[in-house]
Amino acid sequence: MKFYIASSFSLIDRVEAVVAALEVRGHEVPVKWWTRLHLKQRFQALEPDAFYAEPECEYAFMTDMMGIQDSDALVMVASDEVRSYDGASFEMGYAAGIGRPIFLLGRLKNSVVYWPVKRCKDLNEILNIVEGAA
DSSP, rough: OBEEEEEGGGGGHHHHHHHHHHHHTTOBBOOGGGGGGGHHHHHHTOOOHHHHHHHHHHHHHHHHHHHOOOOOOOEEEESSOOOOHHHHHHHHHHHHTTTOOEEEEEEOOOGGGTTEEEEEEEHHHHHHHHHOOO
16 A cells, blocks of 8 residues: 655654564555755745745645645554644545545544544554555
8 A cells, every 4th residue: 555654754763663664565655745844944034925935845735736646545653642743634625535544553532634534542452553454
């Protein structure tokens, strides 16, 4: 299966552990947005008009959206503490809108928009669901 991983740059270690576990089982994670950390750092100080005018901004957005579209499922890698996820929340909404299953590792705040998200205790639970369905 192809997975899109949604998360935060602050959780890259956790993201990479999930990706390694998926790939060792033969699954694919084609879009690795966290490898663009240098772009986030470079553009962080820009004013909004300058930020959104950067060609890399559009490229990153389109790459991520195509990655979600081409995936079979989305895994949201969250922290164990409730916090906000700006881009990842948008990505989960897009995935839900196009009918992709969404699995959560970690915790999100209570919100009706997360109703379609399957909360999982660990990656093995996700693998049991998707591999059992394969």
